[in-house]
Amino acid sequence: MNRQPIHTDQAPAAVGPYSQGIISNGFVFVSGQTPIDPSTGKLIDGDIAAQTEQVFKNLTAILEAAGTSLANVVKATVFLHEMRNFSAMNAVYTKFFPGAPPARSTIGNLDLPLGAQVEIEVIALLPPIVPKQLEQFA
Numbered sequence: 001m002n003r004q005p006i007h008t009d010q011a012p013a014a015v016g017p018y019s020q021g022i023i024s025n026g027f028v029f030v031s032g033q034t035p036i037d038p039s040t041g042k043l044i045d046g047d048i049a050a051q052t053e054q055v056f057k058n059l060t061a062i063l064e065a066a067g068t069s070l071a072n073v074v075k076a077t078v079f080l081h082e083m084r085n086f087s088a089m090n091a092v093y094t095k096f097f098p099g100a101p102p103a104r105s106t107i108g109n110l111d112l113p114l115g116a117q118v119e120i121e122v123i124a125l126l127p128p129i130v131p132k133q134l135e136q137f138a
Contacts, residue, residue, distance in 0.1 A: 010061035012036035015113060021062045028066040028124045032079065033058040034116035043114050048085040051117045052092040063124055072125040073102040079119040083108030089118055 006021035006028065014020060014031070021030040035044045035051035036058070044054050056070070063069050080089060086106065094101075102122070112119050 006030075006062055006066045008061050008065035010038060010065070011058040012038045012041065021066055023066055023126065026126050027074075028063060028068055028126060030059060030062050030066075030122045030124070032077075032119040032121040033062070034113055034119045036114070036116075043116060048088045048117045049092050052089050052120075055118055055120050056092070056096050059120060059122055063122070066124075066126070068124045068126050070096055070122075070124075071099075072127065073097070073122045074125055075123040076102050076104045077121045078104065078106040079110055079112060080106065080108040081110060081112050081117045085117060 002024060004023040005019040006023060008020065011020055011033065015036075018031050021028050033055050035046075035054035036042065037044050037054065038058065038061070044050060046054075060070060063072075078089065078093070080086060086108065
């Protein structure tokens with residue numbers, strides 16, 4: 001089994017003993033992302049919509065560092081501090097998956113790290129690897 005950790009400075013550093021993402025067997029498993037601004041390392045100010053936007057910026061950065069994108073996400077798990085924010089989160093979420101959205105679970109009424117209102121983790125397919133892409137892992 002191959003296992004390649006992913007790291008990018010364009011997304012927040014891990015706040016615990018985990019990788020931003022792992023490539024394994026044709027998939028990228030991205031750790032749950034909260035609305036942390038990677039340039040400050042702090043939770044952004046803002047409502048659930050603003051926080052969801054930041055989460056997607058972080059997810060996008062990690063997926064791009066792995067050589068894939070949101071278009072290849074097959075499963076997402078959304079964690080909400082308060083289920084009453086479901087509709088507002090969903091409105092932003094829909095912008096990032098305009099076509100056929102991935103499978104998804106949403107879990108709510110949770111205390112999330114650093115007081116975040118939302119956390120999202122994803123699993124994405126890797127596109128076929130061409131020799132130039134392999135250079136980044138050499």
